[in-house]
Amino acid sequence: MEAIISFKDVSKTYQMGEVEVPALRGINVEIIKGDFVAIIGASGSGKSTMMNLIGCLDIPTKGKILLKSQDIAKLSESNLATLRGKTIGFVFQQYNLIQTMTAFENVILPLELQEVNDIFAKERAKKMLELVGLGDKMNYLPTQLSGGQQQRVSIARCFVANPEIILADEITGALDSVTGKEIMGILKKLWVEEGKTIIMVTHDLNLAKYAHRSIELKDGNIIRVGNNKKIRRGVAA
Amino acid sequence: MRLIKCLKHAFGMVVHSKIRSWLTILGIVIGVASVIAIMSIGAGMQQSMTDQLGGLGGDILTLTAGSSSSTSMFGGGRFSSRTSSDVATDEEPLLERTDVQVLRAIPNIEAVDTQISGNVDVNYLGKSGSIRLTGVDQKVWARITLSKIKEGRMLDSADQNVVVIGGRLAESYFDKPIGINQMITIEENVFRVVGVLDDSSTNLYMPIQMAYQMLDDKENGVYDSIIIKIKDEEILNETLVKIEAKLMLVRHVTEKTKDFSISSSADLQQTRSEMLASMNAFLLAIAAVSLIVGAVGVANTMFTSVLEKTKQIGIMKAIGARNKDIMLIFLFNAALIGLVGGIIGIIFGVILSGVLPALMGETMILRSGTFVSIDSIIIALSVSVGIGILAGFVPAYQGSKLKPVDALRYE
Numbered sequence: 001m002e003a004i005i006s007f008k009d010v011s012k013t014y015q016m017g018e019v020e021v022p023a024l025r026g027i028n029v030e031i032i033k034g035d036f037v038a039i040i041g042a043s044g045s046g047k048s049t050m051m052n053l054i055g056c057l058d059i060p061t062k063g064k065i066l067l068k069s070q071d072i073a074k075l076s077e078s079n080l081a082t083l084r085g086k087t088i089g090f091v092f093q094q095y096n097l098i099q100t101m102t103a104f105e106n107v108i109l110p111l112e113l114q115e116v117n118d119i120f121a122k123e124r125a126k127k128m129l130e131l132v133g134l135g136d137k138m139n140y141l142p143t144q145l146s147g148g149q150q151q152r153v154s155i156a157r158c159f160v161a162n163p164e165i166i167l168a169d170e171i172t173g174a175l176d177s178v179t180g181k182e183i184m185g186i187l188k189k190l191w192v193e194e195g196k197t198i199i200m201v202t203h204d205l206n207l208a209k210y211a212h213r214s215i216e217l218k219d220g221n222i223i224r225v226g227n228n229k230k231i232r233r234g235v236a237a
Numbered sequence: 238m239r240l241i242k243c244l245k246h247a248f249g250m251v252v253h254s255k256i257r258s259w260l261t262i263l264g265i266v267i268g269v270a271s272v273i274a275i276m277s278i279g280a281g282m283q284q285s286m287t288d289q290l291g292g293l294g295g296d297i298l299t300l301t302a303g304s305s306s307s308t309s310m311f312g313g314g315r316f317s318s319r320t321s322s323d324v325a326t327d328e329e330p331l332l333e334r335t336d337v338q339v340l341r342a343i344p345n346i347e348a349v350d351t352q353i354s355g356n357v358d359v360n361y362l363g364k365s366g367s368i369r370l371t372g373v374d375q376k377v378w379a380r381i382t383l384s385k386i387k388e389g390r391m392l393d394s395a396d397q398n399v400v401v402i403g404g405r406l407a408e409s410y411f412d413k414p415i416g417i418n419q420m421i422t423i424e425e426n427v428f429r430v431v432g433v434l435d436d437s438s439t440n441l442y443m444p445i446q447m448a449y450q451m452l453d454d455k456e457n458g459v460y461d462s463i464i465i466k467i468k469d470e471e472i473l474n475e476t477l478v479k480i481e482a483k484l485m486l487v488r489h490v491t492e493k494t495k496d497f498s499i500s501s502s503a504d505l506q507q508t509r510s511e512m513l514a515s516m517n518a519f520l521l522a523i524a525a526v527s528l529i530v531g532a533v534g535v536a537n538t539m540f541t542s543v544l545e546k547t548k549q550i551g552i553m554k555a556i557g558a559r560n561k562d563i564m565l566i567f568l569f570n571a572a573l574i575g576l577v578g579g580i581i582g583i584i585f586g587v588i589l590s591g592v593l594p595a596l597m598g599e600t601m602i603l604r605s606g607t608f609v610s611i612d613s614i615i616i617a618l619s620v621s622v623g624i625g626i627l628a629g630f631v632p633a634y635q636g637s638k639l640k641p642v643d644a645l646r647y648e
Binding site for chain 2: 090
């Protein structure tokens with residue numbers, strides 16, 4: 001099995017004034033291509049730091065992160081941006097949509113950044129919005145959409161550039177349980193149909209059950225890596 | 238990201254922060270409109286001067302006493318005295334009959350007009366005022382002077398107690414207009430008005446012999462200036478050399494101790510052009526301050542915009558935006574503000590330069606109106622866009638360098 005992400009003795013320390021705060025302490029882990037992994041742990045355990053590092057939003061203080069065999073610390077800013085745009089898709093807890101852009105404009109943005117042909121980009125963005133059930137709300141601004149609808153736009157934006165890795169950070173955290181379930185259903189469906197590697201950060205153990213594998217963090221250390229054998233591609237949770 | 242897309246996003250930023258963008262644009266509008274208006278006034282003044290001095294022709298020379306180094310900016314030494322230490326005598330240099338005789342003997346010279354001038358008290362229908370009087374050689378004055386007669390006639394050789402007056406003196410200086418053949422009192426002597434000039438001056442002209450009687454401090458046979466009309470403009474330089482040589486000989490002076498100066502209309506034009514250029518530079522410097530204020534406004538707006546859009550920058554970086562993309566979007570945003578401000582500023586500037594002559598009244602310097610050149614429009618537009626980009630550069634650079642993880646955390 002091919003490892004798409006490898007953490008080799010990775011540490012991340014934040015400087016808070018005079019004090020150094022360790023967020024990750026020399027962790028080693030591999031994530032296999034096509035896996036659905038949940039990173040779980042209490043608040044302050046290092047989940048978000050790990051996600052930022054996987055997403056190339058930050059670089060480790062120590063150790064090596066190989067993303068598709070490339071050491072992210074050695075990549076230039078421009079190459080990191082390209083890697084983020086083409087390989088990684090983000091779904092955030094607070095949706096992180098650009099408020100002055102319509103749903104359609106938000107979804108097409110990653111393709112514009114990659115200079116994809118306009119006609120193809122428009123078709124693709126439209127298709128993704130239809131896939132998440134918002135075909136009739138393309139020209140709505142985020143403020144005109146409910147939380148669940150905004151998260152769906154966020155998922156459409158994440159998948160539009162066809163990334164290999166999906167990073168989902170507490171994606172149901174701001175939603176009610178029914179909408180949360182609905183969103184997880186969409187994510188699961190896309191994982192099943194599109195064959196992506198999904199890494200989901202959550203503190204909710206019920207959500208972690210959707211994942212194929214879970215990595216539990218505590219105080220910046222991995223304390224458990226578990227398999228959920230019930231979860232296989234093509235089998236609903 | 239393609240440039241056109243960056244431009245689209247920059248345009249979106251302007252549209253979505255309407256009030257702030259328009260206030261910033263207003264700063265640029267004021268700066269550009271001032272520059273356009275000032276440049277148009279400068280061009281109008283230049284045109285006005287060319288019109289006024291163009292009519293002088295190159296065939297008139299003015300001789301005044303005093304060294305050329307102390308010549309006043311209007312080309313005459315009338316108000317100056319010799320100050321050079323190497324001058325042989327301490328006496329005030331004078332223009333006298335012998336100088337006139339020398340000039341008349343030069344074949345290239347067509348006419349020589351001797352003049353004196355000073356202020357006199359003029360009384361008309363019980364009202365009085367201090368008026369500039371010029372005594373002229375009435376036999377040649379009409380041929381040499383550039384003034385045109387509006388009513389009546391010029392002075393002629395038989396005239397004694399008569400005067401020709403400026404247009405404004407005739408029309409509005411006193412309570413009632415002074416008409417042809419009206420009598421006015423000058424230093425308690427009565428004179429008849431025989432002509433009114435077609436100008437807006439308050440000058441008064443009379444035969445030089447009469448003027449000597451009116452101006453107590455003037456000595457008979459001594460002149461303030463001598464106006465020389467040469468036969469052909471093309472022999473101006475040659476004639477000038479001859480005049481200088483002959484006068485130096487008769488006045489017993491050398492090149493170093495020269496106690497007279499000769500100015501032509503070209504000198505006058507150059508002196509005025511230099512004055513005008515200095516004035517334009519001064520006014521432009523004031524306008525430039527408005528532009529600098531506008532630039533500070535753009536920089537302020539861009540810094541605020543970067544701060545306000547920190548999270549958006551983080552989102553864009555997370556989904557694949559490069560530093561260059563962020564930088565270009567903010568730079569285009571600043572350039573757009575400059576461009577829109579520039580265009581509106583030019584429109585206001587053109588309107589302003591159109592109404593300025595009416596607002597300022599018909600002053601001498603703006604007689605030809607204002608003139609907006611294509612050059613000034615191109616310069617103003619380039620400067621406004623340039624200022625936008627320059628002022629937006631640092632904020633745009635800062636925005637582009639934000640770490641995505643920090644930008645995403647920003648609330």
